[in-house]
Amino acid sequence: xxxxDLVIRGGQxxxxxxxxxxxxxxAIQDGQIVQVGEVKGKGREEIDATxxxxxxxxxxxxxxxxxxxxxxxxxxxxxIHGVTTALMGNCGxxxxxxxxxxxxxxIALMEGVxxxxxPVLHEGLNWSWESFPEYLDAxxxxxxxxxxxxxxxxxxxxxxxxxxRALELENATPAEIxxxxxxxxxxxxxxxxxxxxxxxxxxxxxxxxxxxxxxxQEEELAGxxxxxxxxxxxxxxxxxxxNTPDPATEFAIVRRVSEASGRPVVFSLTARHDxxxxxxxxxxxxDKAADDGLSIRPVFPPRPIGILLGLVGSQxxxxxxxxxxxxxxxxxxxxxAAMRDPARRAKMLQEDRVAGSNFxxxxxxxxxxxxxxxxxxxxxxxxxxxFGAQAEREGRRPEEVVYDFLADGxxxxxxxxxxxxxxxxxxxxxxxxxxxxxxxxxxxxGGAHVGFISDGSFPTFVLMHWTKNGFSLExxxxxxxxxxxxxxxxxxxxxxxxxxxxxxxLIATDELGLEQPRMLHDLPAGGKRLMQGARGYxxxxxxxxxTYRNGKATGALPGKLLRRGx
Numbered sequence: 314x315x316x317x318d319l320v321i322r323g324g325q326x327x328x329x330x331x332x333x334x335x336x337x338x339x340a341i342q343d344g345q346i347v348q349v350g351e352v353k354g355k356g357r358e359e360i361d362a363t364x365x366x367x368x369x370x371x372x373x374x375x376x377x378x379x380x381x382x383x384x385x386x387x388x389x390x391x392x393i394h395g396v397t398t399a400l401m402g403n404c405g406x407x408x409x410x411x412x413x414x415x416x417x418x419x420i421a422l423m424e425g426v427x428x429x430x431x432p433v434l435h436e437g438l439n440w441s442w443e444s445f446p447e448y449l450d451a452x453x454x455x456x457x458x459x460x461x462x463x464x465x466x467x468x469x470x471x472x473x474x475x476x477x478r479a480l481e482l483e484n485a486t487p488a489e490i491x492x493x494x495x496x497x498x499x500x501x502x503x504x505x506x507x508x509x510x511x512x513x514x515x516x517x518x519x520x521x522x523x524x525x526x527x528x529x530q531e532e533e534l535a536g537x538x539x540x541x542x543x544x545x546x547x548x549x550x551x552x553x554x555x556n557t558p559d560p561a562t563e564f565a566i567v568r569r570v571s572e573a574s575g576r577p578v579v580f581s582l583t584a585r586h587d588x589x590x591x592x593x594x595x596x597x598x599x600d601k602a603a604d605d606g607l608s609i610r611p612v613f614p615p616r617p618i619g620i621l622l623g624l625v626g627s628q629x630x631x632x633x634x635x636x637x638x639x640x641x642x643x644x645x646x647x648x649x650a651a652m653r654d655p656a657r658r659a660k661m662l663q664e665d666r667v668a669g670s671n672f673x674x675x676x677x678x679x680x681x682x683x684x685x686x687x688x689x690x691x692x693x694x695x696x697x698x699x700f701g702a703q704a705e706r707e708g709r710r711p712e713e714v715v716y717d718f719l720a721d722g723x724x725x726x727x728x729x730x731x732x733x734x735x736x737x738x739x740x741x742x743x744x745x746x747x748x749x750x751x752x753x754x755x756x757x758x759g760g761a762h763v764g765f766i767s768d769g770s771f772p773t774f775v776l777m778h779w780t781k782n783g784f785s786l787e788x789x790x791x792x793x794x795x796x797x798x799x800x801x802x803x804x805x806x807x808x809x810x811x812x813x814x815x816x817x818x819l820i821a822t823d824e825l826g827l828e829q830p831r832m833l834h835d836l837p838a839g840g841k842r843l844m845q846g847a848r849g850y851x852x853x854x855x856x857x858x859x860t861y862r863n864g865k866a867t868g869a870l871p872g873k874l875l876r877r878g879x
Contacts, residue, residue, distance in 0.1 A: 316354030317342050319857055324362025324819065328809040329369040331791040339367065341815040344856035344871070349810060358859075362819050365851055366786070369794040369807050370397025370816030371772045374579065374753065375550075375612055377427045377761035378461060379407045384437040384837060386457050386870050390769030391759040393864055394847050397816040397855050398460040398875070399759060400801055404552050404581075405511035405526045407466030408438060409448030410473040410496065416440060418480070419469055422525075425518035425673075426511070427761035428627075430840050437837035445470075445496070446503035449874060457872035458860045460816075462801060464550055465500040467510035467526045467537065479525040485533045493533065494540035501544025504876025506801060507576075508537045512553035512563075519671070531566050538574035545878055546802065552581040560591050564598045564609075571607055579800060581756060582611035583618060583733040584742035586682075592742060596749060603751045610800065612755040613746040615775045616692045617731035620674065620765045621843065622683075624648050624724040625832045627764030630678065630715055633670030636661040649724030652716070662712055678730055680704065680711035685718060686727035688829040690845075692774065694729070696738040727830065740778075747784055747792070753800055754792045763842035767830045773847045777825050786822070802877060815857040818850060825849035 319341040326349065327334040338352035371394070378388050378401040391399050401407075406426050408419055420438075424431045442448040445465055452461065471479040474492045485493065497508055516524040534549075541547040549570065555563045571578050580599075584592040595611060602609040622629045624645040631637045640651045651657060667675055681701035684694040696702060700718070704711040718726055734742050746752040759769040772793055780786050798807030806814040828846040836842055846864055853861040856871040 317347065317352070317356040318358070319815070319854070320352050320354070320356030320359045321362050321367055321817065321819070322352070322359060324365045324367035326809055327366055327368045327787050327790050329791055329794040329807050331787050334366070334787060339809060339817070341857040344815055346809060346811055346813050346815050360819065360852060364821070366820045366822050367809065368790045368818045368820060369809055370818055370853065370855065371395045371793045372398040372797040372801065372803070372807055373755065373757055373759060373772070374400040374797050374801055375403050375581070375755040375757060376401045376759035377403060377406070377429070378759060379463070380423065380429055380434050380437055381760045382452055382455070382457065382461055383439065386455060387866055388457055388459050388461070388760070390767065390844055391757065392458050392853070392866075393850075393861065394770050394772045395818040395820070395850055395853055396459060396759070396772060397853065398462070398798070398801075398803070398806060400462045400464065400506060401760065402464030402466050403509050403550055404516065405466050405468040405509050405524060406516075407463070407469050409442055409445040409469055411440075411469055412443060412473065413440070415472050418472055421518045421520070422468055425520075426516045426524060427758070428764055428766070429761060430763075430836075432838040433836045433840035435838070445500040445505065449504050449876065453874045456870035458866065458870055459855060459872040460875050461872070462506045462875040462877065464507050464509040465497060465505045467508055467529070468524055470496060470508075471525045471529070480522065482523065482525065482528045484530055490533050490536040494536040494543070497537050497540025498544035501541055501547050501877065504874075504879060505547060506875075506877045507541060507547035507549055509550040510534065510537070512551065512557075514554060516552070517673075519673070531570065534566070534570050535573055538570050538576045541576050542574050547576065547877055548800070548802065549576055549578045550580070551578060555591060555595060556588075560594045561598065564595060567609060568602060568607065571602075571609055577608035577610070577800075579610050579612050579753060582613045582746065582752070583756070584736060585733055586736045589736045596746065596752065600749065600751055610751055610753050611746070612753045613743065614734055614756045614768070615743050615747070615754050615771055615779065616740060617735035618733045618756065618766070618768065619692075619729050619731035619735070621686060621767060621830060622728040622730060622765065623726055624719055626727065626843065627841070628672045629719055629728070630666055630712070631661055631719070632672060633666050633668065633675065634661050634664040635669060636664055638669070645724035649720045649722065652720035658716065658720070662710075662716060674732070677732060680715065682735070683715065683728050683730045686729040686829070690827050690829060691729070693740050693778070700728075744782065747779065753797060755797070763836070763840070765843070767843040767845045770827055770845045770847065773825065773827055773849075776820070776822065777827065780822075803875070815854060817854040819852040819854075821849045821851055
């Protein structure tokens with residue numbers, strides 16, 4: 314009789330602690346690692362990992378699978394990039410608590426903030442819950458390929474307690490703050506990992522209505538944090554513009570909330586193109602808080618956050634033009650052919666691209682920050698590769714160059730338009746954050762922005778790019794495993810050692826690569842989403858069960874809903 318369920322033999326173990334890798338076997342029994350070293354016993358299944366890196370499964374603390382987790386057992390794209398645990402409910406948006414009359418409101422908010430189409434959510438959500446504990450129970454009834462945990466979304470909570478007054482951005486009364494505190498404590502006792510909130514004007518519905526948490530007062534934020542403490546723990550997740558009136562003033566509010574409640578805080582940190590130094594100030598403020606014994610940690614992207622524009626995607630620079638709308642229903646290849654018609658080309662190039670556009674980011678795009686995406690994808694293009702630079706070299710208008718690029722061939726070309734972390738046309742801002750051990754790698758937004766952003770591939774990019782640019786594989790793996798697990802409050806994963814959960818990636822690092830995104834039409838109501846695959850993952854193992862082999866799902870669903878403190 315076999316001694317172990319699974320034995321992984323002869324791999325280069327990088328255990329998630331940051332220490333140098335070593336060659337070893339790993340034995341797994343009942344979903345846990347029981348031995349690391351020379352394993353003499355046999356396994357019912359054995360995997361030869363010679364020449365492969367054996368690392369813990371990745372833990373992603375910033376995703377938006379709040380809807381997808383209700384209808385889908387396979388949480389791609391994260392799962393195909395080595396993620397075995399994900400935290401959702403970020404940015405203050407989600408679907409619980411929710412009364413029946415507020416469902417459309419929360420769907421509209423998620424659609425606007427995270428670009429998950431309303432028809433997809435209307436068909437995919439079964440609404441078998443009202444309270445947040447009931448939402449967790451609904452999630453618990455479905456098997457998945459990864460573990461998920463959930464934050465209580467402040468937007469849903471505020472609407473539930475305040476109704477229309479929340480949407481009008483009115484201040485919460487003491488009684489309403491008390492109700493939110495009580496419901497926050499109830500959510501944590503049921504298993505919430507914390508509470509999330511948004512204070513950014515970029516979070517709004519497609520109709521332009523701001524997120525209901527935008528102007529929540531310090532007393533309200535403190536009430537949420539104290540609710541976490543009363544419920545037993547958890548973190549506060551914040552996204553903000555950090556300009557009320559400046560980063561230091563806003564950060565001071567967050568610091569006081571953390572000091573008074575004793576709760577850790579994580580916040581989104583991006584290097585904006587319009588306020589190029591603010592991220593450095595916030596990084597310094599978070600480091601100062603750490604020196605003072607407070608956990609207020611920034612979560613940053615390891616590459617530019619950018620949108621993908623094209624005929625295959627949901628948007629392109631000409632989507633708002635009347636002449637484009639006439640052919641918008643055609644398949645991409647036929648649309649590209651129609652765009653090559655000289656008369657249509659001349660007409661469309663003279664039309665207003667902005668007036669008829671429903672894309673809220675259209676005014677933030679510039680030809681100087683738009684690039685051919687390429688295959689393999691290029692996330693760090695040099696300035697001279699921009700369409701603006703190309704147009705200048707060729708003596709043409711930038712819109713002509715972009716138009717011809719989109720109309721070429723089968724219409725499958727993508728444009729990469731970085732929105733943050735690329736102000737100086739380098740990845741230096743991300744590199745500086747990696748050098749700060751207090752900063753957390755994240756912001757993949759897995760499950761969101763399905764039509765024009767594909768950042769669920771962050772974990773793969775980190776290993777591909779940054780190992781070639783000054784950082785050790787051991788440290789980069791630590792930052793995506795034990796570091797993120799501890800930030801979530803999870804102490805049972807992220808390390809390859811006896812007693813830890815057997816969440817493991819087997820990676821051929823010399824083969825590691827990103828595929829060009831493709832558009833799938835597999836969401837409810839026939840919705841479409843960008844999906845970017847990866848090469849080099851020989852196997853992903855969840856709780857000792859192989860869930861992916863060479864990027865393909867095995868059909869095994871050992872993932873669970875995680876409830877904090879259980």
